[in-house]
Amino acid sequence: MSEKTLFSKIVDREIPADIVYEDDLCLAFRDISPQSPVHILVIPKKPIPSIAAIADEDANLLGHLWLIIRNIAAAEELDNGYRVTVNCGHEGGQTVDHLHFHLMGGRQLKWPPG
Ligand code: 5GP
Numbered sequence: 710m711s712e713k714t715l716f717s718k719i720v721d722r723e724i725p726a727d728i729v730y731e732d733d734l735c736l737a738f739r740d741i742s743p744q745s746p747v748h749i750l751v752i753p754k755k756p757i758p759s760i761a762a763i764a765d766e767d768a769n770l771l772g773h774l775w776l777i778i779r780n781i782a783a784a785e786e787l788d789n790g791y792r793v794t795v796n797c798g799h800e801g802g803q804t805v806d807h808l809h810f811h812l813m814g815g816r817q818l819k820w821p822p823g
Contacts, residue, residue: 714756714807730781734773737781737812746815747785751778757808760797778812787814794822 718724719738726738729749740748753770757763763771782791791814796803 714758715805716750716752716807716809717754717756720752720754729784730777732777734770735777737777740811745813745818747787747791747813749781749785749812751781751810751812753808758806759803759808760795763808774810778810781812782814785812785814790814792818 713721713723715724716736719726719728720736726741728736728738730737730751733754735751735753737749737751740750751774753767753774755767755770757767778793791812794811794813795809796811
């Protein structure tokens with residue numbers, strides 16, 4: 710079996726995190742190095758390595774994640790807007806090989822991100 714991802718260790722409470730939401734399918738926790746006043750990572754518990762590795766059978770799971778992101782953004786009162794980013798692969802800036810959505814808000818975000 711392949712080694713557990715960093716984020717699977719957070720799911721299994723082997724590494725502490727500031728968890729803001731959990732259900733059977735996903736976990737959301739605050740980024741350890743926040744780039745905005747609100748910076749939350751939303752992950753599937755299933756250790757999908759990246760967008761490039763999403764399978765057709767993951768369609769419902771991905772839909773669920775978007776609904777949870779919407780709910781967390783509302784709970785965090787990001788009423789003025791927010792950004793959801795998924796980095797994919799080396800040039801995309803991905804550093805943790807476990808699919809994750811960055812939910813960022815609480816300040817004016819610039820575009821393009823760089
Ligand atoms: P990526 O660069 O892969 O898109 O995003 C990985 C994110 O995970 C980064 O924003 C980084 O700050 C965050 N991160 C890395 N290690 C940890 C950790 O141990 N705990 C938490 N909460 N976030 C982490």
